[in-house]
Amino acid sequence: DAMEIDKEETGEKQDISGYKGVWVLAEQRGNKLLDVSFELCSEGRKLADELGTSLSVIVLGSDVKEEAKELFAYKADNVYIVEDEELKDYRTETYTAVICDLINEFKPEIVLLGATHNGRDLGPRISARLDTGLTADCTKLEIDKERNILLQTRPAFGGNLMATIICPDHRPQMSTVRPGVMEKAEPDHSKTGEIEEIEVEINAENVNSQITDSGKIINLKSDLSDIDIFTTIKEIVKEAKASVNLEDADIIVSGGRGVGSPENFELIEELATVLGGEVGASRAVVDEGWIEKPHQVGQTGKTVKPKVYFACGISGAIQHKAGMENSNLIIAINTDQDAPIFEICDYGLVGDLKKIVPLLSKAFAEL
Ligand code: FAD
Numbered sequence: 001d002a003m004e005i006d007k008e009e010t011g012e013k014q015d016i017s018g019y020k021g022v023w024v025l026a027e028q029r030g031n032k033l034l035d036v037s038f039e040l041c042s043e044g045r046k047l048a049d050e051l052g053t054s055l056s057v058i059v060l061g062s063d064v065k066e067e068a069k070e071l072f073a074y075k076a077d078n079v080y081i082v083e084d085e086e087l088k089d090y091r092t093e094t095y096t097a098v099i100c101d102l103i104n105e106f107k108p109e110i111v112l113l114g115a116t117h118n119g120r121d122l123g124p125r126i127s128a129r130l131d132t133g134l135t136a137d138c139t140k141l142e143i144d145k146e147r148n149i150l151l152q153t154r155p156a157f158g159g160n161l162m163a164t165i166i167c168p169d170h171r172p173q174m175s176t177v178r179p180g181v182m183e184k185a186e187p188d189h190s191k192t193g194e195i196e197e198i199e200v201e202i203n204a205e206n207v208n209s210q211i212t213d214s215g216k217i218i219n220l221k222s223d224l225s226d227i228d229i230f231t232t233i234k235e236i237v238k239e240a241k242a243s244v245n246l247e248d249a250d251i252i253v254s255g256g257r258g259v260g261s262p263e264n265f266e267l268i269e270e271l272a273t274v275l276g277g278e279v280g281a282s283r284a285v286v287d288e289g290w291i292e293k294p295h296q297v298g299q300t301g302k303t304v305k306p307k308v309y310f311a312c313g314i315s316g317a318i319q320h321k322a323g324m325e326n327s328n329l330i331i332a333i334n335t336d337q338d339a340p341i342f343e344i345c346d347y348g349l350v351g352d353l354k355k356i357v358p359l360l361s362k363a364f365a366e367l
Pocket of ligand 1: 155178181227254255256257259280281283284285296298299300301302305312313314315316317318319320323333334335338341352353354360
């Protein structure tokens with residue numbers, strides 16, 4: 001039990017009594033808030049209401065005030081912004097230092113952040129520095145009213161069971177949530193509020209945060225001198241906009257982990273080209289980096305309804321089916337005759353896709 005070991009090692013138990021309120025760490029790119037921030041704000045509202053506490057959203061950036069106002073429409077009680085040229089783009093050291101300062105000062109009981117690339121980098125840093133727990137990739141968050149504790153549920157063992165994780169003795173309770181998992185509420189633009197600005201002074205040696213909260217000025221100093229490398233961002237290269245349009249495609253040929261390697265994806269692409277269709281993918285192969293995210297079909301990818309959907313080397317996990325089961329005709333190719341995809345397909349081919357897909361390409365090309 002990690003918690004027991006922790007207690008044995010340090011011999012101390014954290015005093016968690018002063019921790020109040022739900023926090024969302026919003027994420028911006030180019031001063032525009034990501035959708036996941038609004039999703040977490042909507043979810044955070046529910047948790048705060050259950051606990052009878054307030055919801056605060058924190059935005060770090062260089063010119064975020066206008067954009068941050070929108071958070072009130074998602075029923076944030078407080079919106080704190082920290083603006084500085086140094087915070088324009090995400091950097092692990094500065095973001096960690098400023099956020100840890102804020103958490104130590106305001107003591108929120110729950111902190112939520114998106115399981116984006118940045119969130120996955122930032123979350124563990126913060127939790128380690130604050131000596132608290134973090135549950136990654138939560139799919140459900142609830143309050144156990146009896147214990148006033150956050151129940152953080154996430155898939156475990158490859159999605160075969162759902163594990164509910166708690167952080168009983170440390171605060172804040174921290175969770176990351178993937179984009180698209182929580183529902184974004186309808187914005188209510190009649191709700192407005194005053195944004196609170198927090199001033200920071202950042203240099204390579206330290207971060208001085210001056211928190212102006214209701215006229216009160218608190219000086220914070222985070223020491224960055226123990227960090228060997230202070231990252232400088234030289235260039236930000238935007239991902240080329242994918243031309244894939246899965247939603248409107250009549251035919252989609254999707255590949256999953258069964259494709260075996262990124263090179264083998266050419267087989268999938270070839271069949272899609274012959275049929276004049278688009279290439280889809282399961283999340284497993286997107287996570288592997290075999291194909292880009294815009295190709296992903298499923299709960300956290302695209303929802304598609306083509307005339308024909310080929311599922312090649314895809315097991316048929318519930319999250320994949322959620323995005324494609326309404327296709328008119330489903331053709332599955334899989335070596336495992338018990339694969340769940342066969343339960344929803346119209347035609348099932350049991351066999352090696354590396355043999356079957358080229359045969360299909362050849363046959364359709366000859367038509
Ligand atoms: P696997 O499950 O590993 O299946 C590979 C299949 O290939 C197997 O059935 C195997 O029999 C077959 N195979 C192996 N070799 C061959 C061969 N030579 N020829 C033919 N068949 C072969 N998944 C999504 O796809 N989309 C989502 O949007 C999505 N969102 C998710 C959201 C959440 C919150 C969570 C928890 C999970 C999500 N997932 C999603 C992941 C999902 O649970 C599965 O892990 C994923 O779909 C599995 O991908 P796969 O079928 O390619 O791989």
